[in-house]
Amino acid sequence: MHSGDPHVGPRSRALMPLIRVPMSPNPLRMRAAGVPPAARAPRSVWRLTPRGACAMLLACALPLLSGCASPREGGRTHTPLLGPEDPFAVKTSALLWPGAASALLVSDGPLSASAGSYALTWRASAGGEELPAGRFGREAERSPNVVWRAEGARARWRLELAPVTVRVGDETHLVASIELSVEGRSGARVPVEVVATLGPDSAFPVPASEHEPAPVRRWRRGAAGDPIALGPAEANLGELRLTGATARGRPLRWRFVLAASPRAAGALRKLARTSHASHVAVADREWVAMLAPAARFQIADSTLRQAVDEALLVLLGSSERTAGELRAIGNPFQYRDTWIRDAARQASALAQWGLHEPAREMVADLVRFQDEAGGFMSQPGQLDGSGQAMWAFEEVHGRAPRSGVPPALVEATLRAWRWCEGRRALVRERAPDFAGLMPPGDPRDNELAVGYLFGSDAWTIAGYRAGAALLARVGEPAAADSLRRAAADYQALLATRLVRERRVPASWSGPARDWGNLAAHFPTGAVSARTLADARLLPVIEHAGPGAGLAHYGTTDSLHLYLGADLAMDALLLGQPGPWQSTLASMLAARTGTGGHPELYCHSTRAFGWNLPPHATSAAALLTLVRQGLVFDAFGDTLRLTLGTLPAWWDEGVSLERAATRWGPLDVSFRREGERATWRWSPVPVPTLLRLPPGTRRVVEPGDGTPGGATWIVVPPGHDRAEVTCRVP
């Protein structure tokens, strides 16, 4: 994101002079409400003690009065907002930027932009009508800028936030360029009052740079030298009162610049010299450039297209770059930290969608979690970390074009495998009842149990399988064979144990919540499809709703956005598209206006508490669901196309270009015209399984010897097209 002098285009120049206009001739009137004389002194700074109760604030909002302006010519302000209706009790949006170590939570009711420990809040009225409730969304596809709009009887309101980044030391921080505007709905003049308050806030639990000393906070002076407001937050002295009048075609517009971290506050003045429109344009342009390498998904369903783009923004936006190195964070607001289990999924999804570079960096960062003995652990007691790290290495490098696998990852894989084998040997020796399993874990989340967790075994097997593939890729056949045999032995061990179980258990040693066991087949490959069919896991997502297709967590009122997604893929592999379709629909219905999924939410209250969206693993689950539904390469054996689709997709035709697979970048398109379903795809050196349109059955033509079943066919390696006659029975 830009930090220097951004390009100022024709559109933005229209706004630039307005910032410099002296306040007195401006039709708007501003007054510093209740500002003490001392605080009115120019360039005064009010310092708060670091431990001053909730006064962990800083002067990082810089409002600039931009005055009246006509709506942007050719602008997007009157186009419908893109994005779903937010179903949650609290309407939020996240302003994110890849690699930024801070983010802003934007909320409606009251309208605010929060950095976690301080927030800028707007209260407003037009003609006596209070600021109405609004909705968040985007005004263009592939835009990272957040827009909020509200329609009242007297006026239309609009808030737009553009992400701008600032380098601070070895970190990158986020600053928001914000524009608030209001336009009357009739020709009559409507008086408007806006009160912007910079005050303490605790909208989310993990703000960036919480330990920064000496928080300072103030309203700065306007560009023309008139004091806008200056003072500390206590007793509402951090208020900025703005008044004016608007009518249809005569909007009022105000400018604010807000840092998402105290560390970025020093850059505000410089950034404010650039017009808001310019920041918007630069953010759009740079985000589109970042997405350029990504797979191109062409589908008439704009909701799904938008959801995919939003999920990619969440995945890249849930990262921090420090000293040139990128680390994945699962959530920008709730914990802003790395869990291997989240980061592995995040990197995998990015790799599947062709964003190799950030994915490569994210898995490289995981090596930091490996100890001298060889085990990977990001959080105490989470013994699935070694398998997940190995799996992630191959997920990314197995799909990377012309990529050499870094020797450090090869070495890390071998060490992790040896560590896992060593631990399993100890269990074999000391705990005969659990011989051959990974040792007991205590994850303190997810399964919420201490014990021999199936997930530790499943992910270790996944790691072995992935490690074997990675080693084979770098020309280490002997080591690859060792890992392959270890994986096979381990799978056989689990299969034997499972014969004694009624269901694939979350824990081998006692009660535990479903978690790692739901990944038993996809993506870990720990149990076979045959075992999966008998495993009684699919009912976890096969319920009538609410949230059909989603797993519950703890209670039936808690809907989890990614926990059941692996089962949806399992259902596809078993030839059952129904659960996958339900999962997709429920995931699409549980997004904020700017596409952020929470991790889980309460259905009855529509609340997600402090586990605020967006959650990276939920975004990764959606991307994996769509990508593997269209182009399945997860097991590296057979290419499977169109496992998961909707009937409408076939009528309109869908294509996915540059899908990153284990056989290189792949283009695929498919369509149904009448009773003919057709596929085109890039040839691969493995067999390709094609799933027919959902709800149809194959009509075998005389002489058609193509192997397959009623809903699928298999074509040999090297083919690049197929046609099948199918009809609804």
Next chain:
Amino acid sequence: MPRPLMGAQTIADEPIPGRFGGARRHVRGDLRRRPESICDLLSTTLVVWAVLLSGCSGPAAPPGPAERPSGDPRADFARAVALQREGQHSRSVPYFRAAAAADPGVAQLHVELGKALHNASIQMDFSGRAVRFVVARSQDRARLRHEALAALERGAALAAGPDERWPAWFAHARVLEMSGDVAGALVSVERGLESAPGERPLQRAHARLADRLRTGR
């Protein structure tokens, strides 16, 4: 799912009796010339840990730029102990590190450094809204944990005799156990028992870990 944060529990939660379990003593003596005085210091720190490190610590600001080891090993060790008493494990690490670097052949300095590194990796504070790790990034906490294990192994390797060696392995086991590596912890305890088969803390730890491994609970 929502990530419940673990409570702050340090490896001194199970104080070691015997020579390390004595009454509190004042720090005295020359760290370089009198190894006994180091033991005095160490025993003091252990007692202090047992008393102070049961949970919440005060808000821990990151070390200021002026706060750094003096270069005087005795002063640095004393400062480290003082910081420990305040629950400032993260801030104590540079001082323990400096003391160990100044006397690299003293096993117990490495052991104390290892403990401090581990405690820093799990140190928490209350920010006004949530209990948080003082070392915010899990990568950094992992690094501290890895360094702690290495320091404890170094301490065990440098130990002059069983009385120095078994506490190092005991602490090593505690770090692994608290990290969730029960099997690894059991191995560490057994290495301690090789040196000091009669030590009750080791025997109790062995029984507990073996039971955890056997039952999965």
